[in-house]
Amino acid sequence: MAEPGKRAFVIGHPIAHSRSPKIHGHWLAAHGIAGSYAAIDVAPADLSAFLVGLRKNGFSGGNVTLPHKEAVFAGAGRRDEAAELIGAVNTLWFEDGLLTGGNTDAYGFAANLDEYAPGWTGNGAAVVLGAGGAARAVIHALKTRGANDIRIANRTLARAEELRDRFGAGVTAHPLEAVPELLGDTGLLVNTTSVGMAGKGKEELPADPALLPAHAAVTDIVYVPLETPLLAAARAHGLKTVDGLGMLLHQAVPGFERWFGIRPRVTPELRALIVADLGAAA
DSSP states (O other), rough: OOOOEEEEEESSHHHTTTOOOHHHHHHHTTTOOOOEEEEEEEGGHHHHHHHHHHTTTTTEEEEOOTOOOHHHHHHHHHEEEEHHHHHHHOOOETTTEEEEEEHHHHHHHHHHHHHTTTTTTOOOOOOOEEESHHHHHHHHHHHHTTTTOOEEEEEHHHHHHHHHHOOOOOOOEEGGOOOOOOOEEEEEEEEEESTTTTSSSSSSSOGGGGGGGGGEEEESOOSSSSSHHHHHHHTTTTOOEEOSSHHHHHHHHHHHHHHSSSOOOOOHHHHHHHHHHHHHHH
């Protein structure tokens, strides 16, 4: 059963843009839980003191976003397997008295594809564009779900090679120039770069979906805008497309369950709430 009065948070710097309070606030209301979830701006210089004071300030745990994910990874007393492999923490909770860090981004990525592109795990090779923190989460999700041909393409080849070495068998590294030749037998194309994000090269395409086979699915972790130029082009070619909002919604599920004792569901009502908020902020 859920315990009343529990408190959770999301920290970042800045943090005003976060949709997490709306997501968790919706679930708190839906389940009638007398708890709270707040966005807290924590500057990097204040992070250690904030973490030390969590218990004293009555927090059960919370979420971590930029720029703190790697610093919290280093400061957690214990980390789960996903956090260890991804190298970053986005969720905190107390376990056996220890501040424990986890990473739910890989879970959120896979759950989003399960919902909107069922059968994606059997589609064949996966091409991942980008080699940052989000790419780590995507690759971990792909490997966890049995992918054995994951092709990382990045502007800086050395960064793609770092991820290849980190994740091991079945992962290869390629320069961006090689993407056209990689797509012919690709079943899943994942964009983790900022190309297509509102205000950041939004007219560009990080890859040409016309080069993909007809059975391929295309997903973009960007959710502002909901339909990026890549997704629009893929849809125009008749390909299955999955936007990035579902990843945000699903990654929130495990944390809520840890803090408040109930596993929430990602419903059409929740998605509509956040879509409306995205529209209001546009």
